[in-house]
Amino acid sequence: MKGRPELYTSYGQDMAFLNTRPKRAWSGGLVVVALLMPFLITDDLLQLLATGFVAAIGAIGLNIVTGFAGQVSLGHAFFLAIGAYTGAALSGSETGRVIGFGITSLPIWLLASGLVAALFGVLVAPVAVRLRGLYLAIVTLGLVFLGEHVFREWTSLTGGPGVGRPAAIPELFGVRLDRDNAMFTAAQQLYLVMFVLLVIFGVLARNLVRSRVGRAFAAVRDRDLAASVIGVDLTKYKVLAFAVSSFYAGVAGALLFVMNGFFDPGSFSLLLSVQYIAMVLIGGAGTISGAIMGALFITLLPRITRELPAVLPFISGDATGGITVFQVEAVLYGVLIIVFLIVEPRGLFGIWVRVRNYWRTWPFSY
Amino acid sequence: MDEFLQSLIRGLGTGSIYSLLALGFVIIYKSTQVISFAQPAFMLAGAVLVSYLSPAVSFLGAVLVAAVVIAVLALGVERTVLRPMVGKPVFVVAIITIGVDVVVRVVTNAFIGLDVRQVGDPWGLNTVSFLGAEVQQRYLVMIGTTAVVTVALFAFFRYSRIGLAMRAVAYDQEVALAQGISVGSVFALSWALAGGLAALAGVFVATGAGVDQQLWIVALKALPAIILGGLESLGGAVVGGLAVGVVESLFGTYQSDFAPWLGPNFGLVAPYALMLLVLLVRPYGLFGKREVERL
Numbered sequence: 001m002k003g004r005p006e007l008y009t010s011y012g013q014d015m016a017f018l019n020t021r022p023k024r025a026w027s028g029g030l031v032v033v034a035l036l037m038p039f040l041i042t043d044d045l046l047q048l049l050a051t052g053f054v055a056a057i058g059a060i061g062l063n064i065v066t067g068f069a070g071q072v073s074l075g076h077a078f079f080l081a082i083g084a085y086t087g088a089a090l091s092g093s094e095t096g097r098v099i100g101f102g103i104t105s106l107p108i109w110l111l112a113s114g115l116v117a118a119l120f121g122v123l124v125a126p127v128a129v130r131l132r133g134l135y136l137a138i139v140t141l142g143l144v145f146l147g148e149h150v151f152r153e154w155t156s157l158t159g160g161p162g163v164g165r166p167a168a169i170p171e172l173f174g175v176r177l178d179r180d181n182a183m184f185t186a187a188q189q190l191y192l193v194m195f196v197l198l199v200i201f202g203v204l205a206r207n208l209v210r211s212r213v214g215r216a217f218a219a220v221r222d223r224d225l226a227a228s229v230i231g232v233d234l235t236k237y238k239v240l241a242f243a244v245s246s247f248y249a250g251v252a253g254a255l256l257f258v259m260n261g262f263f264d265p266g267s268f269s270l271l272l273s274v275q276y277i278a279m280v281l282i283g284g285a286g287t288i289s290g291a292i293m294g295a296l297f298i299t300l301l302p303r304i305t306r307e308l309p310a311v312l313p314f315i316s317g318d319a320t321g322g323i324t325v326f327q328v329e330a331v332l333y334g335v336l337i338i339v340f341l342i343v344e345p346r347g348l349f350g351i352w353v354r355v356r357n358y359w360r361t362w363p364f365s366y
Numbered sequence: 367m368d369e370f371l372q373s374l375i376r377g378l379g380t381g382s383i384y385s386l387l388a389l390g391f392v393i394i395y396k397s398t399q400v401i402s403f404a405q406p407a408f409m410l411a412g413a414v415l416v417s418y419l420s421p422a423v424s425f426l427g428a429v430l431v432a433a434v435v436i437a438v439l440a441l442g443v444e445r446t447v448l449r450p451m452v453g454k455p456v457f458v459v460a461i462i463t464i465g466v467d468v469v470v471r472v473v474t475n476a477f478i479g480l481d482v483r484q485v486g487d488p489w490g491l492n493t494v495s496f497l498g499a500e501v502q503q504r505y506l507v508m509i510g511t512t513a514v515v516t517v518a519l520f521a522f523f524r525y526s527r528i529g530l531a532m533r534a535v536a537y538d539q540e541v542a543l544a545q546g547i548s549v550g551s552v553f554a555l556s557w558a559l560a561g562g563l564a565a566l567a568g569v570f571v572a573t574g575a576g577v578d579q580q581l582w583i584v585a586l587k588a589l590p591a592i593i594l595g596g597l598e599s600l601g602g603a604v605v606g607g608l609a610v611g612v613v614e615s616l617f618g619t620y621q622s623d624f625a626p627w628l629g630p631n632f633g634l635v636a637p638y639a640l641m642l643l644v645l646l647v648r649p650y651g652l653f654g655k656r657e658v659e660r661l
Contacts, residue, residue, distance in 0.1 A: 072460075127645060130646075133456060133457065134400075134401045134456060135645070137401070138401070138590075138593050141589060142590060142638035142639075143638075145586075145638045146635050152629075274464060277461060327475075331469050331473070333465070333468055334465040334466065334468030335465065335469060336465075337461060337462065338465040338466065341451070341465075342447075342450055342451065345458070
């Protein structure tokens, strides 16, 4: 088979997780680069990347329900919040001001956060099963507002608006990941753990969507009536989509604030939901790698705009004169969503596909 | 009893704001099958514009000018951003309107600054005695204006040629096109109408307390209103808006006595809870059209 990399001689070969040589090379290369990063770049950048990886887990979750199963959810912030508070409450210590159970082992509270969020996803799903399209979008939007209210008022859990509470405490095999130790700094440890988690959840999601379940999701997305005619159980798969998506959101929510160590209930507003929608749309709806690209892009965007004043002198770096970076940043979200949806509906993933296809047949790419 | 009446009038007053916004949502939805999430931004822009104009051309003049300017702005947005997206999935278009909303709002916020701007309305927080209860004048004005606007809108749709064209497009775009109706201008006109209504609503929200950067959140209250009423129903939008206003106000007044465990300010989110309950029973809203589907 030498020199004929795209000749498949067995079904298993064709259906393999990484079925082409370039895919294997790229994936391997990216993993190696990502693993080398902690030794190449500074801690604050590592922290940012780690946040990006966590956001990517959340974006994959949203992509499962919105991109694959076609159920538009503006309520992702709500599920992120559920995860964040489950994780924080389980791992935190009882302080008298906020509740905590002191279970600091990361795998335990991470799993619990995901499961609690998934439970809420299942509770919401019956409404979703009866509704579709924009009705569903607005109902999930209502969920965000109801959640915000509960988290604002339930101060023994959340610490109350403007005050907040410590985030979940990451401890793995007895090592506190958020503290420097002899070998690694806190940022390096967290970066590596978040990267490993992203790989795990990414591979799981990829395997889910290319299985029977994933095909059922796609059928529901493309035309739910037709899907039910060919025997896809709509209720089952819509509930499943919400459950899996919420699980991912719960996991991401629990991890999201570990890097900063502190968060308050104001974080889980509609804006957060819109950010995740932006990640999915800019990255490419209905692709796992797209969701990861989109999440990293949106997470790094503030960092990039902060560099702008040096390049464009009419943008000011602080909150006072003229156009501020914060305004540019907010406008960019809006503009990027619009531009991507009009010009490249498949998002960053679509751009990558075009680049790939160009080089694949080069120099015969006409 | 006085307390109840005050609360009811306040609810109907804010409810009429929601009705105006909901009418805008429904008009856009009926002609283009899209929910425009840009309405909050247009509402904010309208209020800000009035706050700048009213010292120069009196409050009433400012409101009229602002309504027209925002209508033109909305029309422009439709023409440049939304028109290329005709025929794309509704979700994509709805997300684009979120993008529009963000952009317009950030630009508008730059004109607000950090302080609260006054719109210069003649009512302020003055009260008047109404059926024995002291109610704020502005609520009565809101109710009255909304009634007039609603009647005018219904008459417009019922009796004018353009209104007929808009109803035809709402009924079936292709057939309307075949009858020689310019569907494009109907789209543009419905955005303009919605923009004007949003601007008017924005001014009403800003009476009393003034305009700040958080004003736009109010517009999202119109979403439970349109869902309650059903997305296709203009009458439903008005009823839904009033219902949301009244529920919010009554909860604000009485909830601390009856259900303190819900926490203070539950009134602000009560409309969303109401929406969830109604949707569980009637997935198409109270007056919405039950869709008949076929493959």
